[in-house]
Amino acid sequence: MAKKPTMMDVSRAAGLSVWTVSRALGDGDGVSAQSREAVLRAARELGYVPNRAAQELRKNTRRTVTVLTASTSNYYYIDLMRGVQRTLRSSGRTAMVADLAAEGAYTVQVEDATVQNVIEHRTAGVISTLTLSPHNAELLQTWDIPVVFVDSAPPAGVAGAASVTTDNYAASRDVAEHLAAHGYTEWLLLMYPSRWTTRAPRERGMREAAARLGANLVVIDSENDPRSAATAFASYLDREGTRPPRAVIAGNNPLLQGVLEVLRGRRLNVPEDVALVAFDEFAWAPLLAPPLTVLDENASNIGDLAASTLTRLIERQIQAEREGERPVPVYLPEDRQEVAATLTIRQSCGC
Known part of the structure; x- marks a missing residue:
């Protein structure tokens, strides 16, 4: 060679x-x-x-951050990265992406190895789309690496954290009320595992709204990938005496893909036979037949906010070093933000 x-x-x-x-x-x-x-x-x-890593260590310029995603098959992360890169570019920084759950298959071993790698390379900061273990969160804190949690809650008990999250509880209620306005009373919610912390408020909002609005809600569990979603949905439909639900709510893009596969295979038409709503906007949602009604979190804006928050944390560390102090990440109340989502109504819900 x-x-x-x-x-x-x-x-x-x-x-x-x-x-x-x-x-x-x-x-x-x-x-x-x-x-x-x-x-x-x-x-x-x-x-x-x-060797930029060596230069970073010598100069301590903190130019590179790491974004931890949780299944890059989810279009949410593409839009998120667009916002992250756009904001980081203005501060002369770049982002590297590490997937902790390729195709939805999360393991503790992958998380541990990835966090270890992040620390070894002295990443300036981390944007994490998955709630890390308390051990790994504390490890990053020990090594003075600031973390902003996005689309996930900081781990319980961790001293100090930053986050940009969506009001998923209110978003779910918006979906439920719209379905009820159509007169639908049989709903099916297909959801990813609870290790993704957005599940709990989304499911709670749907359950409470269904009870209040007189609808029957069935919740189906699936791993966070299209194949698992298709298998779980098909298994439910194959139960004896089960009729297709009048409305299906897919928890995210990968699960939506599985639902569409099953509906097409069984020649169930949207929205005539089954109304369909999904969490998270994606570029070709308006191009489907019929165009898809979605709960839009505006992932690009969330990426902007996350990168801006991380930039503030890093700049505080740089200032501390200039003053001869240890660059411990300092988290302020404004470093935790919750944003609203928008129900984007198209034709798949029956409108």
Whole structure:
């Protein structure tokens, strides 16, 4: 295999000292524009890639953050990342993504290994879409890595935390009241496991609204992926004496995909046979036939808020270091925010 180019190779190609090359590649002072261009040109031609992790450790610039997602098959995270990247870019930072639950399959081992990796690379901060274990949350705190929880609650008992969450209880009531306005009384809610903390308020809102509005609500459990959702929904429909529910509420995008697969396979029409509503907007929801009614959390805006919150936390740490203090993450009351969701009405609900 070809030998990887080194900084010494760049130095020789540019005809400049290793010190100058290091300063130029690290955006340091004391390098002329002409020398910087010569270094960058030599690095490009040689295929040399600087070790940014090492530069971060030396300079302590805190430029890279990590976003922990929980199944990238969920379109919510694509919109979330759009907002995160947009806001971080203005502060000269970038985000790396690590999936703790690929295709919905979460394991403690993956979480532990990922958090360990985050600490080893001294990530400036973390945006987590899944409630971490108390141990891992405390570990990040010990290593002075601030965390903003998004679409999930901070773990119980953790001293200090930041979060940007949706008022899922109110959102569920909005869905329920709209279904009741159509005169539907038989509802089915297909939900992901309770380790995703958004489940509890969404289910509670639906159950309380169903009881108040005189509707019969059936809740079905599923793993957080399309195949599991299709299996769980089909198994319910196959029970003896079971009729298709008049309305189905899918807990998120992956579960919605499973529901649509079953409905199509059984030639059940939306909304004539089964009305359909889903949590979380996605780009082609208006393009489905019929267009899909969704509970829109505005994930891109949540990403903006999460990145802004994390930026404030990191800047406080930088200021503490300038004052000769340890950069312990300091969480203030305004670092916890709850935002409203919007019921976007289209035709799949029967409108």
